[in-house]
Amino acid sequence: MVGADGLLPLPWLAEPLRQALATQRAHALLIHGPQGVGQFDLAVTLAQAWLCEGTAGRLPCGQCASCRLVQARSHPDLLVLLPEALREPLGWGSQDEGDAGGDDKPGKRKPSKEVRVDEVRQAIGFAQTTSARGRGKVVVIHPAERMNGISANALLKTLEEPPGDAKLLLSSAAPDALLPTIRSRCQAVSLGLPDAAVASRWLTERSVVQPEVLLAATGGQPQDVLEWIEEGIDATQWVALPQQLARGEAGTLAAWPLPRVVDMLQKLCHDAMRLAAGAAPRYFPAAALPAASAPEALSAWARELARSARQAEHPWNAGLMVESLTQQARHALNSRG
Ligand SMILES: [Zn+2]
Numbered sequence: 001m002v003g004a005d006g007l008l009p010l011p012w013l014a015e016p017l018r019q020a021l022a023t024q025r026a027h028a029l030l031i032h033g034p035q036g037v038g039q040f041d042l043a044v045t046l047a048q049a050w051l052c053e054g055t056a057g058r059l060p061c062g063q064c065a066s067c068r069l070v071q072a073r074s075h076p077d078l079l080v081l082l083p084e085a086l087r088e089p090l091g092w093g094s095q096d097e098g099d100a101g102g103d104d105k106p107g108k109r110k111p112s113k114e115v116r117v118d119e120v121r122q123a124i125g126f127a128q129t130t131s132a133r134g135r136g137k138v139v140v141i142h143p144a145e146r147m148n149g150i151s152a153n154a155l156l157k158t159l160e161e162p163p164g165d166a167k168l169l170l171s172s173a174a175p176d177a178l179l180p181t182i183r184s185r186c187q188a189v190s191l192g193l194p195d196a197a198v199a200s201r202w203l204t205e206r207s208v209v210q211p212e213v214l215l216a217a218t219g220g221q222p223q224d225v226l227e228w229i230e231e232g233i234d235a236t237q238w239v240a241l242p243q244q245l246a247r248g249e250a251g252t253l254a255a256w257p258l259p260r261v262v263d264m265l266q267k268l269c270h271d272a273m274r275l276a277a278g279a280a281p282r283y284f285p286a287a288a289l290p291a292a293s294a295p296e297a298l299s300a301w302a303r304e305l306a307r308s309a310r311q312a313e314h315p316w317n318a319g320l321m322v323e324s325l326t327q328q329a330r331h332a333l334n335s336r337g
Helices: 011-023 039-051 065-071 117-128 149-160 180-184 196-205 211-217 222-230 235-246 251-255 258-276 295-311 318-334
Strands: 028-032 078-081 137-141 166-172 187-190
Touching: 011 039, 011 187, 011 196, 028 039, 039 065, 039 078, 039 137, 039 166, 078 117, 117 137, 117 149, 117 166, 149 166, 149 180, 196 211, 196 222, 211 222, 211 235, 235 251, 235 258, 235 318, 251 318, 258 295, 258 318, 295 318
Parallel strands: 028 166, 028 187, 078 137, 137 166
Antiparallel strands: none
């Protein structure tokens, strides 16, 4: 998003935004890249640039009526399609309030993680109506891979021939999970990992302590770092975990969401394997890791973790699972070849 002063709060998006504006030739764009680096922000800012009434075709001015309407999430020519579960976290919570089941009490059912077909159909209808402010219509769909086969098929024809002056912006961290027919109908815009120094500075401005540790931990994804901080995970905890696990203690893991626990253990296993092979670790500082473990034990651990990753979304008993994962980790980290 663009701040009131017209500056991007995600400084690493300025260049990709300029490039996307300069090279855009299709009516449908697919922004792809790793998660946690601001794909959604890039999509919305690109939409803002197209709708901007101040500086057409360049960076959005952040000042005109159109820019203000986008920032207030109430531009009549912009539709942002998100799974229900992402609306609140991404700050688009008030979208589609009169929606199906609107009289349900909040919290009654789990919010959907999918982009639903009826919403895709609504978006197609929206794209076909006349632009209210005369600069076309824009539909943003994020994350595009959360459309199931039916939703994706509903969108195909519109992607092929967008009605009038409508533009479609899909963003995805998993473009391989999209139908090939969807991918081939979009112009690709790729977004890479931000420069580590730029990302560190941005996190420091947001009061993150030891941002470089958490950037390494998340694989260089600054928005994921902020999400971790909100969940109560900090650099001190992260660095302490390998030794705690080597002693068979779950430590702070017991309070984490299970998929996050398994992800952490997979990163630790990955780093332990690198260490055993004489390479530098990637996700943990070298000093935080126990001495090199036996490669066969690490391979067996990696296989067990892959199995656990499949169960982590629907565990039968999260507490017991963390306990058994902790003992697996202790065993693997203490094996010596
Ligand atoms: Zn503007």
